[in-house]
Amino acid sequence: MFKFVKNKINAIKLFSKNNEDSNKEIKVDIKLTTNIDKNISIIKEIMGLNKDFIIREFFLGERKSIRIALFYIDGMVEKTTINQSILKPLMYDVWMIKSDINQNLNTIETIKKTIVSVGDIELESSINLLIESCLTGNTVMLVDKYTEGLVISTAAWVARAIEEPKTEVVVRGPREGFTENITSNTVLIRRKICDPNLIFEAMKIGVRTKTKVAIAYINGIVDKKIVDEVKLRLGRIKIDAVLESGYIEQLIEDAPFSLFTTVGNSEKPDVVAAKMLEGRVAIITDGTPIVLTVPMLFGESFHSSEDYYSRPYYMSFVRIIRYLSLIISIFAPSVFVALTTFHQEVIPTPLFFTMAVAREGTPFPAMLEAFVMIVTFEILREAGVRLPRPVGQAISIVGALVIGEATVQAGIVSSPMVIVVALTAIASFISVVHGDSASILRLIFIIIGGILGAYGITIGLIFVLVHLTSLRSFGIPYFAPFAPFVASDLKDSIIRAPLWLMNRRPYSLRPENSQREKANSLPQKQ
Amino acid sequence: MKYIRKPIKLSIILLALFVLAGCWNSNEMNDLAIVTAFGVDTAEKPDEISLIGQIINIRNIATAEKSAAGGDVFWNVEITGETVFDALRNLTFINNRKAFGHHYQILVVGKEIAEKGVIKDLEHFARDHGDRRTVWVVVADGKAKDVLDVKTELEPINGRYIAQLVEVRTATSKAVGVTFQNFLQRYISKTTSTFASIVRVIKKNGVESLELNGTAVFKKDKLVGELNGKETRGLLFVIDDIKSGIIVVEPENQGKTSLEINKSGTKVTPKITDNGVQMDIEVKLKTYYAGDTEDFFNVTKKEDRELLQLYANKVVKEEIEAAIKKAKSLNTDVFGFGDAVHRKYPKQWKGMESNWDSIFPDIKVSIKVETSIDSSFNITELP
Numbered sequence: 001m002f003k004f005v006k007n008k009i010n011a012i013k014l015f016s017k018n019n020e021d022s023n024k025e026i027k028v029d030i031k032l033t034t035n036i037d038k039n040i041s042i043i044k045e046i047m048g049l050n051k052d053f054i055i056r057e058f059f060l061g062e063r064k065s066i067r068i069a070l071f072y073i074d075g076m077v078e079k080t081t082i083n084q085s086i087l088k089p090l091m092y093d094v095w096m097i098k099s100d101i102n103q104n105l106n107t108i109e110t111i112k113k114t115i116v117s118v119g120d121i122e123l124e125s126s127i128n129l130l131i132e133s134c135l136t137g138n139t140v141m142l143v144d145k146y147t148e149g150l151v152i153s154t155a156a157w158v159a160r161a162i163e164e165p166k167t168e169v170v171v172r173g174p175r176e177g178f179t180e181n182i183t184s185n186t187v188l189i190r191r192k193i194c195d196p197n198l199i200f201e202a203m204k205i206g207v208r209t210k211t212k213v214a215i216a217y218i219n220g221i222v223d224k225k226i227v228d229e230v231k232l233r234l235g236r237i238k239i240d241a242v243l244e245s246g247y248i249e250q251l252i253e254d255a256p257f258s259l260f261t262t263v264g265n266s267e268k269p270d271v272v273a274a275k276m277l278e279g280r281v282a283i284i285t286d287g288t289p290i291v292l293t294v295p296m297l298f299g300e301s302f303h304s305s306e307d308y309y310s311r312p313y314y315m316s317f318v319r320i321i322r323y324l325s326l327i328i329s330i331f332a333p334s335v336f337v338a339l340t341t342f343h344q345e346v347i348p349t350p351l352f353f354t355m356a357v358a359r360e361g362t363p364f365p366a367m368l369e370a371f372v373m374i375v376t377f378e379i380l381r382e383a384g385v386r387l388p389r390p391v392g393q394a395i396s397i398v399g400a401l402v403i404g405e406a407t408v409q410a411g412i413v414s415s416p417m418v419i420v421v422a423l424t425a426i427a428s429f430i431s432v433v434h435g436d437s438a439s440i441l442r443l444i445f446i447i448i449g450g451i452l453g454a455y456g457i458t459i460g461l462i463f464v465l466v467h468l469t470s471l472r473s474f475g476i477p478y479f480a481p482f483a484p485f486v487a488s489d490l491k492d493s494i495i496r497a498p499l500w501l502m503n504r505r506p507y508s509l510r511p512e513n514s515q516r517e518k519a520n521s522l523p524q525k526q
Numbered sequence: 527m528k529y530i531r532k533p534i535k536l537s538i539i540l541l542a543l544f545v546l547a548g549c550w551n552s553n554e555m556n557d558l559a560i561v562t563a564f565g566v567d568t569a570e571k572p573d574e575i576s577l578i579g580q581i582i583n584i585r586n587i588a589t590a591e592k593s594a595a596g597g598d599v600f601w602n603v604e605i606t607g608e609t610v611f612d613a614l615r616n617l618t619f620i621n622n623r624k625a626f627g628h629h630y631q632i633l634v635v636g637k638e639i640a641e642k643g644v645i646k647d648l649e650h651f652a653r654d655h656g657d658r659r660t661v662w663v664v665v666a667d668g669k670a671k672d673v674l675d676v677k678t679e680l681e682p683i684n685g686r687y688i689a690q691l692v693e694v695r696t697a698t699s700k701a702v703g704v705t706f707q708n709f710l711q712r713y714i715s716k717t718t719s720t721f722a723s724i725v726r727v728i729k730k731n732g733v734e735s736l737e738l739n740g741t742a743v744f745k746k747d748k749l750v751g752e753l754n755g756k757e758t759r760g761l762l763f764v765i766d767d768i769k770s771g772i773i774v775v776e777p778e779n780q781g782k783t784s785l786e787i788n789k790s791g792t793k794v795t796p797k798i799t800d801n802g803v804q805m806d807i808e809v810k811l812k813t814y815y816a817g818d819t820e821d822f823f824n825v826t827k828k829e830d831r832e833l834l835q836l837y838a839n840k841v842v843k844e845e846i847e848a849a850i851k852k853a854k855s856l857n858t859d860v861f862g863f864g865d866a867v868h869r870k871y872p873k874q875w876k877g878m879e880s881n882w883d884s885i886f887p888d889i890k891v892s893i894k895v896e897t898s899i900d901s902s903f904n905i906t907e908l909p
Binding site for chain 1: 553628
């Protein structure tokens with residue numbers, strides 16, 4: 001059915017292909033000329049009215065014969081670097097080595113090699129590229145009579161410090177999280193994996209934002225086909241702006257029509273490092289702390305980095321609880337509705353009496369009751385997320401009073417329903433990744449359960465499972481290791497086996513090198 | 527199928543899923559009249575029957591949240607009809623909600639109707655998909671209505687009270703608990719007789735209460751007699767359905783003392799000899815010494831233990847003999863001896879099946895009881 005819809009949409013796409021290139025960059029490659037005045041005026045024209053665009057002109061040489069111009073964007077550069085490492089050597093220190101300058105050497109080469117004391121310096125002749133690098137925080141230096149300019153890396157701007165992420169909170173484990181700065185993010189990963197095989201490939205996506213995107217993987221572990229596929233899909237993206245990794249996620253995912261996401265993400269370097277070490281590819285986007293990881297398996301959403309840091313027994317139990325809570329958060333209200341309207345006979349008799357007493361006098365059918373309660377909960381949750389914190393608290397008080405107390409007291413909603421909805425709500429907070437798909441499925445299942453009972457829920461469940469098993473994420477079956485069944489990967493699925501047992505990387509991800517630790521790593525007594 | 531397009535194919539499958547599912551029905555809980563007990567009685571007109579549905583008055587049930595509103599917790603609706611199902615549907619004349627029998631707990635059969643033959647009246651409860659067969663069947667000593675009308679303590683819902691009364695029978699093992707399913711199974715067997723507990727209304731100081739007392743024995747579907755408590759336990763020993771119970775032994779010249787049954791196992795082996803059919807009943811009993819005695823027995827001593835075991839064997843043997851004697855006098859094979867013979871001698875059984883009624887009273891029974899005393903609750907001597 002989804003394929004059918006997809007075909008239709010593809011057809012529509014074909015017709016509208018003509019409009020596709022409207023965002024294409026007007027790229028007339030302008031080269032630098034030997035005349036610095038002309039160059040400056042061209043750049044001025046392109047940068048137009050920008051107030052933060054600074055042009056600094058000065059002279060070099062004994063007779064002040066060499067004209068030099070610096071360009072940079074105010075606030076994106078480190079002023080001390082410009083003052084101490086560019087202007088000072090050129091305008092003052094150069095007198096110490098004036099003899100060298102006069103030797104009619106290639107001046108720009110001299111400046112690059114002997115005078116400017118900044119790490120990253122490149123020669124560039126295209127004005128477009130010079131302006132682009134200027135916009136990313138570099139300083140551009142033009143020297144009269146040269147058709148090449150210097151790009152000096154001076155980028156520095158106010159950035160958020162590395163903090164503990166608000167999501168993915170752990171009791172045990174590193175507290176650091178990614179920031180909006182891609183360089184610091186790659187550093188965070190590099191600090192976890194000290195291996196020359198850790199590769200960061202850079203890309204720029206977004207015609208207007210020119211967002212830096214890095215594809216990170218570990219050579220020798222990752223399946224090369226996955227890397228190629230990631231590159232291919234990223235290369236296909238033609239969009240004006242990439243403001244967050246979500247843009248990329250939605251443009252490269254395998255199943256855009258599915259409720260379930262097939263691209264994983266994390267805000268923690270240790271999680272991303274662990275995923276790369278299992279053979280996944282990370283996609284780091286500038287401007288967001290959320291790093292994407294592909295391929296994603298369904299079970300991954302139940303994993304937490306803490307599972308591996310703490311001892312396995314309790315963590316296996318917690319894993320089971322997590323799976324259980326996803327099931328509860330999707331099915332609890334619908335099963336409750338089905339039981340109370342269709343299958344009263346399967347409820348234990350004493351419970352049935354209690355429920356019947358509570359239902360007595362409530363005006364609405366159970367299905368409507370559940371639907372309204374769940375929608376109310378979603379409203380409250382959304383309000384709680386979006387509202388400023390002090391107001392959010394007021395919301396939760398109102399919610400607790402309105403949903404919990406008043407509706408039951410007034411006899412509008414039965415109290416078992418409130419309990420079920422509350423249980424559902426709590427359970428839905430456990431699986432963050434599938435939380436959004438669970439919310440929608442829950443409502444669908446309430447309707448099916450209310451109309452068709454447990455029979456309908458079973459049909460719905462079969463549909464969901466068929467769909468899940470049909471999904472793939474970058475060539476890897478989404479529902480592995482359950483379907484296709486991979487026995488060895490079950491060690492890290494519903495349970496988390498002890499580390500000394502998990503000697504091999506997950507086979508589902510087809511790693512090139514699957515040995516993770518030496519076999520028989522059981523701790524030994526001396 | 528090759529030419530049908532995929533979406534059409536898919537929607538056909540989808541439709542089939544919903545159409546082929548069979549019957550379904552949704553009921554809101556607050557539209558149901560919850561029945562906790564059904565009773566059948568004879569009606570005034572001879573060709574009619576009287577059905578009692580005990581309906582929960584849900585508003586008067588006390589929960590943790592609210593206390594009872596006062597008034598009766600249940601409401602016994604009595605209605606007559608030509609058949610049980612007819613009467614059940616007639617119930618809607620006087621009761622505004624549809625009777626919901628899925629959770630009924632007990633089926634009470636009036637004595638009068640039981641004597642006339644009860645299976646045609648109970649058949650509906652076996653057939654109806656909504657009514658479960660795991661309910662207990664009890665015979666009222668009198669009218670079913672009278673039993674269901676009694677207001678009970680601790681558990682205000684009368685139907686549940688009777689069900690729980692049957693459930694706690696295992697403490698004594700002097701009453702049987704027969705589910706509707708068991709009742710029917712025994713009835714279907716050509717030779718085995720079915721039975722059920724008897725519930726009596728007893729009046730003390732003007733207050734009515736219920737008592738589980740004895741076992742009603744049926745010949746086919748007609749009530750023919752009763753077993754008392756002792757005989758009932760004998761029956762339970764033979765059919766190996768003893769869970770617990772107290773055996774009171776009285777060694778000569780020494781006071782009464784009690785043993786608690788912990789475990790009991792019975793093996794019934796039929797034998798066809800020249801003298802007819804013989805049943806070997808072998809009971810193995812594990813008990814705890816529970817004291818209650820004047821003369822102290824130290825069961826860690828062999829002599830004391832053996833004395834008690836001897837008398838316990840005697841008591842059990844007497845109970846079994848009493849049960850067999852009564853069953854023989856009623857000519858009802860409540861023990862399922864016929865089935866046991868059938869299993870062991872399938873060939874000879876063919877000739878015996880039709881005249882089992884004449885064979886059964888002459889069956890010889892040899893009873894062997896082996897009691898062991900395993901514990902004295904950690905008391906060996908009285909302080």
